[in-house]
Amino acid sequence: MANRSFDSFDVRILDALQKDGALGNNKLAEIVHLSASQCSRRRAALEAAGVIEGYRACVNAKALGLNLHAIVRLNMKHHDEDSDRALSTWLSAQSEIQSAYSLSGDADYILTVRVEDLEVFSHFIHEKLLRQPQIAQVRSEFVLKTLKDNPALPVRADI
Numbered sequence: 001m002a003n004r005s006f007d008s009f010d011v012r013i014l015d016a017l018q019k020d021g022a023l024g025n026n027k028l029a030e031i032v033h034l035s036a037s038q039c040s041r042r043r044a045a046l047e048a049a050g051v052i053e054g055y056r057a058c059v060n061a062k063a064l065g066l067n068l069h070a071i072v073r074l075n076m077k078h079h080d081e082d083s084d085r086a087l088s089t090w091l092s093a094q095s096e097i098q099s100a101y102s103l104s105g106d107a108d109y110i111l112t113v114r115v116e117d118l119e120v121f122s123h124f125i126h127e128k129l130l131r132q133p134q135i136a137q138v139r140s141e142f143v144l145k146t147l148k149d150n151p152a153l154p155v156r157a158d159i
Helices: 008-019 024-031 036-048 083-094 118-130
Strands: 068-076 096-104 109-113 135-142
Touching: 008 036, 008 118, 024 036, 024 096, 036 068, 068 118, 083 109, 109 118, 118 135
Parallel strands: none
Antiparallel strands: 068 109, 068 135, 096 109
């Protein structure tokens, strides 16, 4: 998708929807200061262009009993396409993994993992992750306090 310019209305629509994706067009119109029909057309255009990829609810991990939040760094035994593809496929299928990134630097991959407690985390590491033949090293860190966790992206108008 090519970069596109956003006017101030697009910026306000995107900002409002990142804060509350459940906004209806009438409420969005109040926030953005456009008519509901204009908001609807602009939202549809942003969706069709792939700028808005979807909508989801933000669910509280602790309310689900997912009290342990870990950052896991992985290093591969071998750096080849088959190993990367196999690991990527496996990572995508694991419900404990919230996000996974391929990196530059001292780790090949970084994962964020959410589970109930240390016992479940230990099982995930020893019985699942370390059994993957592509993995050479695993290093884990536990989140003690979340200082910022904001999925909203900065949007600006190109003027």
